[in-house]
Amino acid sequence: MPRSAVAIALPPAELVAVSAQLAEAGYEAIAVNTAEELEVLLSTRRDIGVAILDGENDFDRTIEMYSLLHEEDRNIPALMVVAARALDRMGLAGRARVSDEYFTRPYSAESLRWRVEAMLIRAEVPTDDSTGGVIDTEPEPGPAIDSAESRRGQIVIVFNPKGGVGKTTIAVNIAAMLQIRKGQRVLLVDCDTVTGHVASSLGMENVRTVADAWTDDLSSGASETFSEIASPHTSGVSVLVMAESPLHTEILEPKRVAEAITSARQAFDWVVVDMHPDYGPLNQVIFERADKIIVPVTPDVPAIRAAVQLREVAVELQIRDRLAMVVNRANSGVSVADMERTVGMPALAEVRSAGMLFVRAANEGRSAVERFPKEKVIDDIEQLADRMIATAEPSVAKTGSGFLGIFGGGRNTNPSVRAS
Numbered sequence: 001m002p003r004s005a006v007a008i009a010l011p012p013a014e015l016v017a018v019s020a021q022l023a024e025a026g027y028e029a030i031a032v033n034t035a036e037e038l039e040v041l042l043s044t045r046r047d048i049g050v051a052i053l054d055g056e057n058d059f060d061r062t063i064e065m066y067s068l069l070h071e072e073d074r075n076i077p078a079l080m081v082v083a084a085r086a087l088d089r090m091g092l093a094g095r096a097r098v099s100d101e102y103f104t105r106p107y108s109a110e111s112l113r114w115r116v117e118a119m120l121i122r123a124e125v126p127t128d129d130s131t132g133g134v135i136d137t138e139p140e141p142g143p144a145i146d147s148a149e150s151r152r153g154q155i156v157i158v159f160n161p162k163g164g165v166g167k168t169t170i171a172v173n174i175a176a177m178l179q180i181r182k183g184q185r186v187l188l189v190d191c192d193t194v195t196g197h198v199a200s201s202l203g204m205e206n207v208r209t210v211a212d213a214w215t216d217d218l219s220s221g222a223s224e225t226f227s228e229i230a231s232p233h234t235s236g237v238s239v240l241v242m243a244e245s246p247l248h249t250e251i252l253e254p255k256r257v258a259e260a261i262t263s264a265r266q267a268f269d270w271v272v273v274d275m276h277p278d279y280g281p282l283n284q285v286i287f288e289r290a291d292k293i294i295v296p297v298t299p300d301v302p303a304i305r306a307a308v309q310l311r312e313v314a315v316e317l318q319i320r321d322r323l324a325m326v327v328n329r330a331n332s333g334v335s336v337a338d339m340e341r342t343v344g345m346p347a348l349a350e351v352r353s354a355g356m357l358f359v360r361a362a363n364e365g366r367s368a369v370e371r372f373p374k375e376k377v378i379d380d381i382e383q384l385a386d387r388m389i390a391t392a393e394p395s396v397a398k399t400g401s402g403f404l405g406i407f408g409g410g411r412n413t414n415p416s417v418r419a420s
């Protein structure tokens with residue numbers, strides 16, 4: 001049964017705004033004032049997917065409610081709304097692999113709704129940590145809606161034909177965010193065989209590349225998959241580099257690479273691909289396989305022009321509906337609506353300018369998500385991750401009722417993400 005009702009224990013003004021947003025998104029919002037009310041609700045309704053609790057006021061009541069959510073075999077994720085300073089003091093930022101989450105005041109009801117949507121999706125997605133992040137065999141897809149088919153990961157590529165717009169930065173940090181804070185299994189692929197620096201920016205030297213592995217396979221007769229070749233980063237993200245040198249890439253036959261990326265969806269929830277800025281044969285086959293193409297655009301004429309060109313190319317390749325812009329270095333006075341109009345792509349999120357944070361994190365071989373978890377720019381990355389999760393396509397066509405089905409079908413009323 002889809003868990004599409006949300007219990008809310010917030011002060012009246014917040015309750016009204018949040019309930020309105022959730023109702024607009026198609027969820028039933030149910031106010032609860034006391035632990036007793038919550039108890040009655042939980043015993044009569046099985047479809048409460050998330051409870052939003054107030055982590056600041058009347059903390060005793062909150063604790064009582066929280067334990068009701070996790071009593072016996074019940075495990076309903078809580079979204080705890082707190083002040084940013086409280087979160088800092090509790091040292092809770094950046095916790096991994098828990099289904100409860102925190103949301104800091106002040107907030108907009110709309111951003112809270114995005115978070116709730118993402119939590120509801122995660123609650124519906126069966127994750128099996130006992131496989132150590134790898135599913136070896138995929139059961140035959142049966143008639144059931146939640147077959148292994150629907151667990152296939154999403155292929156997200158990060159592309160803009162212009163260099164320096166933040167492709168690598170966004171690929172690395174979105175991968176870390178999904179893995180660390182969202183409990184997702186992530187394969188981060190550096191497909192930039194010319195100037196790729198995913199591994200070096202994560203402090204990983206001399207990793208075995210796909211070109212190395214496939215060359216070895218020629219003599220050994222083996223045929224290694226991407227999850228076998230990938231190297232683990234300390235963040236938990238599996239990192240895969242195509243080639244160390246821009247020469248000797250003949251073995252990276254585009255079709256074979258595309259097949260390998262597609263197969264990796266069985267072992268990972270997300271395959272995030274950082275691309276070299278070109279429209280060559282390798283990139284074209286990868287475009288074809290992508291579920292979503294994230295296009296970082298900085299608010300300057302060359303980057304906007306490059307994105308407009310990409311939009312035109314995408315029409316020809318029939319992938320235009322997969323494009324989603326991320327306005328990078330967004331706090332420069334240009335409005336997102338203007339950028340959407342000019343570029344002709346819906347914006348998925350904005351990432352502010354972060355000074356030297358990304359460079360400093362890379363110098364230490366870590367993502368900024370790990371190194372600077374409390375910085376505002378990481379909130380931006382988190383919002384991007386939440387939107388990616390909330391707008392994820394079911395990877396296999398279902399009859400409209402799969403776990404992602406509840407999020408499909410034009411309910412999206414946020415103008416900044418409405419498909420153009």
Ligand SMILES: Nc1ncnc2c1ncn2[C@@H]1O[C@H](COP(=O)(O)OP(=O)(O)O)[C@@H](O)[C@H]1O
Nearest residue numbers: 163164165166167168169329352353354355358
């Ligand atoms: N939002 C941002 N704030 C600050 N610096 C950024 C931001 N986005 C990217 N950068 C920096 O800009 C430079 C180019 O980014 P990069 O991700 O390598 O671009 P691309 O992969 O598109 O060539 C890097 O030094 C990176 O640290």
Ligand SMILES: [Mg+2]
Nearest residue numbers: 167168192197
């Ligand atoms: Mg790059």
